[in-house]
Amino acid sequence: MTTTANVTALSDRFRETFGAAPDGVWQAPGRVNLIGEHTDYNEGFVLPFAIDRTARVALRVRNDSTVRMLSTFGGHGMVEADLEGLEPGSGDGWSRYPLGVAWALQERGITVPGFDLLLDSDVPLGAGLSSSHAIECAVISALNELTGADFGAEDLVLATQQAENIFVGAPTGIMDQSASLRGAKGHAVFLDCRDQHVELVPFDAEASDLVLLVIDTKVSHSHADGGYASRRASCELGAEILGVKALRDVGVERLEEASGLLDETTLKRVRHVVTENDRVLQTVEVLGAQGPASIGPLLDASHVSMRDDFEISCPELDLAVDTAKANGSIGARMTGGGFGGSAIALTPVGLEQQVRDAVVRSFAEAGFTAPDIFTVTPAAGALRLS
Structure with a gap:
């Protein structure tokens, strides 16, 4: 959680590191996806929210094309790059994300000057909480303002996607x-990924005497690996065979027909996306009519679908979900791209400690690395802090 002291300390360290004050400090949050996994690139529906853990960047523009970047993460030294001739694949580790959004802005005709940057973040790395996008969104918010590009949120979304994809x-x-x-x-944030239409849906777990626990399994994952790409390829194949632009256009009623057209693996991938889209719509409806305490079965069904049809869970995630539910959580699922990362568990306040203790105990008994467990609440999106 960001405080005035955090901002002051980051600015002071920037000044010590680079010899001058930053032009400002910007932050962007990580996110938890309440429901709607792997539906976004299928032009479907998702229901994430920004969390109260953020990436913060102090940034100052330079009068040349040099970029100097440093993070507060231990063991990382200064990274230097040149924005002239910047190409996809440049950079290494976390530095790819600031460079990627600078490149994406250049691709949109924006003259991006060199800059000095100091990064600080409390979004857990590799936990499925989108630490990389938090960095990108903080940096692009800063550069959008400092270059005078003045892009709206929709354009910034597409620019960061281009940075990630290409x-x-x-x-x-x-x-x-x-x-x-x-x-x-x-x-x-109820998002239609086809046209970027957004509706803000109230999600106040505290008012329902609930907490949303994040269980970081400490199993790291990467979206740039083959598992994610192969799932996306299966979805594109399924859409092509079914004769639609994207799986968004396939309703649950077409799954029986699909079973006669698709191979077993492709059918499973398609079935997850089609039913997950339906679960997102149901969750939005239930939240509006009954509140957070009634969405548990939808969270549970989402995890089963990801485990069995999309096959992106892992033993640690399954244990976290099963243990949380067995000890009082009203619904639980893995969240994020899969192959590791975190689970979420919607839990009555009075049972929070019981769930925490049980999950830690079950991981120890299984010989797994101890998980990190914490609560999150819906927070504001990217903004300038100073």
Whole structure:
């Protein structure tokens, strides 16, 4: 959580590192996806929210094309690059994300000057909470302002997607950056990924005597690996065989027909996306009519679908979900791209400690790395801090 002291400390360290004050400090949050996994690049529906954990960047523009970047993460030294001739694949580690959004702005005709940047973040890395998009959204918010590009949220979403897809090489959709750029305190972001239409849906777990626990399994994942790409390829194949632009256009009623047209693996991938889209719509409806306490079965069904049909879970995620539910959570699912990362568990306040203790105990008994467990609440999207 960002405080005035955090901002002051970051500005002071920037001044010590680069010899002058930053032009400003910007932040962008990570996100939790309440429901709607792998539906975004299928032009479907998602329901994430920005969380109260953020990436913060102090940034100052230079009068040349040099970029100097440093993070507060241990073990990382200064990274230097030149924006002239910047090409996809440049950079290494976290530096790819600031460079990627600078490149994406250049691709849109914006003259991006060199800059000095200091990054600080409390979004857990590799936990499925979109730490990379938090960095991108903080940096692009700063550069959008300092270059005078003045792009709206929709254009910034597409620019960060281009940075991810082409520069970084991760075939992600638009969910993560949409939540980070367009989130609002106390609300989830109901996003139509076909046209970027957004509706803010109230999600106040506290008012229902609930907490949303994040269980970081410590199993790291990467969207730039083959597992994610192969799932996307299966979805595109399924859409092609079914004769639609995207799986968004396939209703649940067509799954029986699809079973006679698709091979077993492609059918499973398609079935997850089609039923997950339906679950997002149901969740939005239930939240509006009955509130958070009634969405548990939809969260549970989402996890089963990701585990069995999309096959992106792992033993640690399954154990976290099963243990949370067995000890009082009203609904639980893995969240994020899969193959590791985090699970979420919607839990009565009075049972929070019981769930925490049980999950830690079950991981120890299984010989897994101890998980990190914390609560999140819907927070504001990207903004300037100073």
